[in-house]
Amino acid sequence: MNEHANAALHCVDVLKHVCGDNDIYNDTPLCREIRKHLDHCPGCTNFLQSMNKTIELYQHYHPNVPADLHAKVVEALRHRTQDK
Ligand SMILES: [Zn+2]
Numbered sequence: 484m485n486e487h488a489n490a491a492l493h494c495v496d497v498l499k500h501v502c503g504d505n506d507i508y509n510d511t512p513l514c515r516e517i518r519k520h521l522d523h524c525p526g527c528t529n530f531l532q533s534m535n536k537t538i539e540l541y542q543h544y545h546p547n548v549p550a551d552l553h554a555k556v557v558e559a560l561r562h563r564t565q566d567k
Pocket residue numbers: 493494495497520524526527528
């Protein structure tokens with residue numbers, strides 16, 4: 484489904500990227516789009532902040548962050564964004 488929100492990227496796209504690499508501050512077109520999205524999407528901004536905290540904590544106790552943590556986070560957000 485291609486709904487056109489007021490952004491090129493959907494929340495889910497942002498989160499997929501963030502959950503995969505966590506490198507939104509790189510100087511690539513995608514990262515720039517993501518930062519633009521974050522500028523007007525408090526939901527993603529909040530999510531990003533709490534996710535970073537969670538991952539930090541997680542890495543503190545587990546050197547390898549398991550992929551299923553990321554998967555769960557993405558899935559949870561996908562459900563939330565699809566509810567709209
Ligand atoms: Zn968003």
